[in-house]
Amino acid sequence: MQARIEEALAFADTLLKSDAGYFKNNPSVKTHFGQMQPMPRNYLAHEYFNEDWHPMYFADVVRELSAAKLSFLGSVDLLDVVESQLLSPAQQDLLGGEADPIQREALKAIVTNEQFRRDLFVKGAIPHSVRSSAGGWIDARFALSRPRDVVAAALKRRFTNQQLQEAVYEPLLNVLSGGPVTVREILSDGIVGRSLSWGQVTDTLSTLVGAGYLQPCLRAEGQAKRDKSCAAFNAAVCRSAKDSETLQFLASPVTGGGVRLDRFEQLFLLAISDGKEQPEEWAIYAWSVLAPQGQKLLKEGKTLETDEENLTELFARANAFTNNLLPVCRSLRIVQ
Numbered sequence: 001m002q003a004r005i006e007e008a009l010a011f012a013d014t015l016l017k018s019d020a021g022y023f024k025n026n027p028s029v030k031t032h033f034g035q036m037q038p039m040p041r042n043y044l045a046h047e048y049f050n051e052d053w054h055p056m057y058f059a060d061v062v063r064e065l066s067a068a069k070l071s072f073l074g075s076v077d078l079l080d081v082v083e084s085q086l087l088s089p090a091q092q093d094l095l096g097g098e099a100d101p102i103q104r105e106a107l108k109a110i111v112t113n114e115q116f117r118r119d120l121f122v123k124g125a126i127p128h129s130v131r132s133s134a135g136g137w138i139d140a141r142f143a144l145s146r147p148r149d150v151v152a153a154a155l156k157r158r159f160t161n162q163q164l165q166e167a168v169y170e171p172l173l174n175v176l177s178g179g180p181v182t183v184r185e186i187l188s189d190g191i192v193g194r195s196l197s198w199g200q201v202t203d204t205l206s207t208l209v210g211a212g213y214l215q216p217c218l219r220a221e222g223q224a225k226r227d228k229s230c231a232a233f234n235a236a237v238c239r240s241a242k243d244s245e246t247l248q249f250l251a252s253p254v255t256g257g258g259v260r261l262d263r264f265e266q267l268f269l270l271a272i273s274d275g276k277e278q279p280e281e282w283a284i285y286a287w288s289v290l291a292p293q294g295q296k297l298l299k300e301g302k303t304l305e306t307d308e309e310n311l312t313e314l315f316a317r318a319n320a321f322t323n324n325l326l327p328v329c330r331s332l333r334i335v336q
Contacts (some may be wrong), residue, residue: 002041005049006316009037029185032115058117059108072105078117080209087111141182141217142209143254147327147336148177152215168200169208179331180218180254205282215255215332223333226253231336235273242289252332259334264271264314265321269335286314 012033016023023030036044036256047053056064062072075081083092091111098104109117144151157167171191171304186201187193196204208214218226230253237247240265249258250266261269264286271285287310290296297304299315304310329335 001045001049005044006151008049050055056264057088058109058119061117061119062102065121069123071123071125073122073125074103075117075119080112082206082210083108084199084203085207087105096180113128134335138184139182139219141180141181141219142176142205142214143217143331144173144213145215145255145328145332146213147324148173151208151323154211154213158253163319168196169204171195172204172208176214181218204238215252215257217254218256223253226256229253229334230333234269234334238266238270238273241270243293250329250334252334254332259325259328259332261325261329264317265325268318268321269324269329272335278316279322281317282321283311286318287311 015031016033022222025034036048063309065071076146080086087095087108087257094111095104095108098107108114146154152170152173171189172186175186175189175192183201187326190199196228205214209216231250234250237250239245245263247261247266249260267286267289268279268282271282274285276282287307290310291307297310299309299313304313326335
């Protein structure tokens with residue numbers, strides 16, 4: 001199969017280099033073909049060279065799945081759902097004129113030039129009214145999964161040309177930076193309550209979750225029990241970091257999900273649990289574990305040979321951990 005894939009790619013490349021009219025008239029195909037070249041061949045075999053591969057329009061998928069009593073719920077990607085961030089005002093007006101939800105979704109795919117979809121279909125979907133939707137939102141709890149300043153800087157870069165404005169997300173980040181909060185608590189903040197509409201709050205929260213800067217949380221009830229079980233689990237994972245880098249995630253009793261920490265960061269947490277308060281102390285602790293094992297750090301692809309070099313690098317990583325992941329670990333109660 002791999003030989004046939006290479007042969008097909010080589011032939012398509014020959015067509016491209018021969019200045020074939022198809023590629024001239026469809027420049028996006030040329031771009032897509034360039035993106036395919038470095039992809040793993042087993043992925044290409046599954047995605048493009050499957051014997052039963054049959055591209056379908058969205059409406060065709062809806063029709064076939066309806067036979068199994070499944071109905072379209074929405075995109076897996078929340079950034080595709082928040083249309084105020086995804087579409088221009090003119091595009092939103094265009095979609096607003098289409099009453100049929102399936103035709104509207106098909107039209108949206110044309111507007112956004114969507115090629116691959118990741119959709120959720122459910123059985124027995126219950127439509128939300130405006131009131132029931134608000135009821136689902138109001139007690140939902142959220143927590144930042146990145147430090148507030150990192151999120152703000154990322155939003156300034158990422159959404160410069162879109163409708164997520166600093167005047168909208170800054171008040172929300174100010175509230176969220178204090179730890180997990182419900183939408184009710186967010187709206188009770190004087191600045192948010194006065195300056196932002198309901199739609200601005202929910203759209204921005206959805207965008208932050210979709211971009212990976214915010215995580216939905218479990219309810220506060222049962223927090224103490226989850227604290228205890230997660231603390232035991234995380235302690236066991238961090239202890240394993242003394243011998244291995246196999247386990248890479250710690251559990252949050254706040255979100256019910258995981259946060260990735262590498263072996264060095266887990267050793268820093270062990271140092272903290274041992275009463276060491278300063279990044280320099282964490283670096284020394286980590287090196288006391290690694291050095292007897294003959295473990296050395298890499299920097300820019302080169303192995304650091306001396307104790308001094310390794311300690312310097314560990315100290316730099318401990319400082320970065322202090323400013324980046326440690327506040328998140330504390331907010332998500334991975335560090336208690």
